[in-house]
Amino acid sequence: xxxxxxxxxxxxxxxxxxxxxxxxxxxxxxxxxxxxxxxxxxxxxxxxxxxxxxxxxxxxxxxxxxxxxxxxxxxxxxxxxxxxxxxxxxxxxxxxxxxxxxxxxxxxxxxxxxxxxxxxxxxxxxxxxxxxxxxxxxxxxxxxxxxxxxxxxxxxxxxxxxxxxxxxxxxxxxxxxxxxxxxxxxxxxxxxxxxxxxxxxxxxxxxxxxxxxxxxxxxxxxxxxxxxxxxxxxxxxxxxxxxxxxxxxxxxxxxxxxxxxxxxxxxxxxxxxxxxxxxxxxxxxxxxx
Amino acid sequence: xxxxxxxxxxxxxxxxxxxxxxxxxxxxxxxxxxxxxxxxxxxxxxxxxxxxxxxxxxxxxxxxxxxxxxxxxxxxxxxxxxxxxxxxxxxxxxxxxxxxxxxxxxxxxxxxxxxxxxxxxxxxxxxxxxxxxxxxxxxxxxxxxxxxxxxxxxxxxxxxxxxxxxxxxxxxxxxxxxxxxxxxxxxxxxxxxxxxxxxxxxxxxxxxxxxxxxxxxxxxxxxxxxxxxxxxxxxxxxxxxxxxxxxxxxxxxxxxxxxxxxxxxxxxxxxxxxxxxxxxxxxxxxxxx
Numbered sequence: 001x002x003x004x005x006x007x008x009x010x011x012x013x014x015x016x017x018x019x020x021x022x023x024x025x026x027x028x029x030x031x032x033x034x035x036x037x038x039x040x041x042x043x044x045x046x047x048x049x050x051x052x053x054x055x056x057x058x059x060x061x062x063x064x065x066x067x068x069x070x071x072x073x074x075x076x077x078x079x080x081x082x083x084x085x086x087x088x089x090x091x092x093x094x095x096x097x098x099x100x101x102x103x104x105x106x107x108x109x110x111x112x113x114x115x116x117x118x119x120x121x122x123x124x125x126x127x128x129x130x131x132x133x134x135x136x137x138x139x140x141x142x143x144x145x146x147x148x149x150x151x152x153x154x155x156x157x158x159x160x161x162x163x164x165x166x167x168x169x170x171x172x173x174x175x176x177x178x179x180x181x182x183x184x185x186x187x188x189x190x191x192x193x194x195x196x197x198x199x200x201x202x203x204x205x206x207x208x209x210x211x212x213x214x215x216x217x218x219x220x221x222x223x224x225x226x227x228x229x230x231x232x233x234x235x236x237x238x239x240x241x242x243x244x245x246x247x248x249x250x251x252x253x254x255x256x257x258x259x260x261x262x263x264x265x266x267x268x269x270x271x272x273x274x275x276x277x278x279x280x281x282x283x284x285x286x287x288x289x
Numbered sequence: 290x291x292x293x294x295x296x297x298x299x300x301x302x303x304x305x306x307x308x309x310x311x312x313x314x315x316x317x318x319x320x321x322x323x324x325x326x327x328x329x330x331x332x333x334x335x336x337x338x339x340x341x342x343x344x345x346x347x348x349x350x351x352x353x354x355x356x357x358x359x360x361x362x363x364x365x366x367x368x369x370x371x372x373x374x375x376x377x378x379x380x381x382x383x384x385x386x387x388x389x390x391x392x393x394x395x396x397x398x399x400x401x402x403x404x405x406x407x408x409x410x411x412x413x414x415x416x417x418x419x420x421x422x423x424x425x426x427x428x429x430x431x432x433x434x435x436x437x438x439x440x441x442x443x444x445x446x447x448x449x450x451x452x453x454x455x456x457x458x459x460x461x462x463x464x465x466x467x468x469x470x471x472x473x474x475x476x477x478x479x480x481x482x483x484x485x486x487x488x489x490x491x492x493x494x495x496x497x498x499x500x501x502x503x504x505x506x507x508x509x510x511x512x513x514x515x516x517x518x519x520x521x522x523x524x525x526x527x528x529x530x531x532x533x534x535x536x537x538x539x540x541x542x543x544x545x546x547x548x549x550x551x552x553x554x555x556x557x558x559x560x561x562x563x564x565x566x567x568x569x570x571x572x573x574x575x576x577x578x
Binding site: 001002003006007009010013025026027029031032033034036038039040041042043044046047048078079081082083084085086090091094097098101108109110111112113114115116117118119120121123125127129 | 290291292295296298299302314315316318320321322323325327328329330331332333335336337367368370371372373374375379380383386387390397398399400401402403404405406407408409410412414416418
């Protein structure tokens with residue numbers, strides 16, 4: 001069964017209408033007058049991290065990528081639960097965990113530690129509290145909204161290549177991505193749609209347009225990229241954990257961000273890049289099979 | 290690094306004083322006038338389930354064992370997040386997931402699905418709402434309290450052997466354990482200490498006594514066991530997910546349970562079995578290394 005088929009089957013279960021989180025989005029749950037935001041991401045050795053990688057960086061990324069899901073909901077992290085498989089580099093893993101939890105001021109609440117063989121799967125659950133309701137979703141973009149992205153795309157790609165090739169360049173954008181929590185808080189009351197960019201900017205824009213039932217037209221030259229010679233790679237590689245969001249026309253973003261396009265009436269394609277219709281997500285980023 | 294060393298290292302991190310959940314207990318968190326209870330357990334192929342096992346049963350057990358942690362806190366489950374590694378038997382896995390979620394009326398809130406090779410690690414996070422505060426912990430047993438356990442111990446062991454040997458006996462106690470949620474609700478306002486029995490009754494009593502700074506003396510003959518010829522195995526095998534709890538003298542348990550011993554002033558051993566002092570947890574159950 002492919003991942004797509006598996007998720008489709010999960011969605012058919014009668015009880016799981018609330019399971020928005022099954023496709024990258026975090027789950028949103030009302031409780032005691034507060035709104036909880038919950039997310040769980042797993043990282044597999046050899047797929048999501050290199051076996052040779054510093055386990056301190058793996059711990060950082062495991063936490064930061066989950067916090068990025070909370071950021072996209074404008075949520076304040078209140079804790080994480082770790083699902084850890086013991087193995088090489090555990091001392092470094094704990095050091096990296098301390099770094100990232102201290103950096104974000106987030107407590108470890110619990111979890112489970114198991115012995116395992118072979119490629120390890122590390123899991124993390126992050127719990128947050130919404131700072132603003134309704135919590136932004138990827139499905140809220142409206143016709144006429146301006147489309148923005150924070151930061152520079154492609155930095156993680158260059159970081160990955162640095163690491164892979166053993167060069168002396170800075171790999172931090174890949175090894176220790178930052179969750180845009182402060183930007184998420186500031187944007188939550190204003191953004192009509194918001195999500196984090198994890199699988200590639202173009203793919204995530206495609207998904208936002210599709211979920212919002214609009215078309216999004218972007219001007220690729222406007223997107224800040226880490227390597228202008230490789231613009232399209234930067235727009236499709238992923239792992240940057242920037243925030244993609246839409247604002248109504250006339251609303252100025254309260255955070256550093258670049259307008260890269262606009263939401264239009266739903267046309268025959270969800271995405272238009274420099275006027276070219278993109279009718280299929282293939283090739284736009286990291287597609288789960 | 291062993292699991293014990295890993296957990297000890299996690300506990301030294303400055304931020305994690307709230308991380309009670311690091312040793313089997315669920316984490317407890319106040320939020321918006323409610324008390325959240327959170328737990329995450331992982332199951333590794335070849336260690337926590339047999340590679341030949343029906344994946345529907347694996348899904349059931351993954352959920353039920355986490356709900357058992359909520360039961361021990363008297364918490365009502367409000368949802369689960371799944372960390373799934375794709376592989377053989379995914380259709381069965383989803384069928385078992387539907388069974389267990391429907392049985393307990395618990396929604397799937399989200400999670401992550403990843404591709405992986407080799408022995409799979411499946412993770413589940415369960416979130417619950419405390420029905421009574423303060424939430425019971427394993428550390429609350431007081432001198433003079435009566436010590437009780439629900440159900441019959443050793444049934445999971447016999448179920449496991451049935452499955453391993455391919456016999457026709459009923460393996461349900463091992464393959465589809467039940468979380469004692471109703472008992473947990475009823476006991477939460479009364480129990481001075483409570484925990485679920487996952488690693489073996491004697492080991493878990495030892496841990497309760499140690500955490501509560503008392504000694505617990507039990508009469509092994511009083512414990513209901515699935516095979517009286519193999520009483521000590523039944524008391525040490527684990528996987529039964531019964532509730533172990535203490536009540537003040539004179540308080541009658543509101544659920545079906547058996548009094549098996551009493552909490553006494555802390556002596557030179559945490560546990561006395563039929564008068565014999567047990568000073569070391571080795572051999573009492575499934576000890577994480």
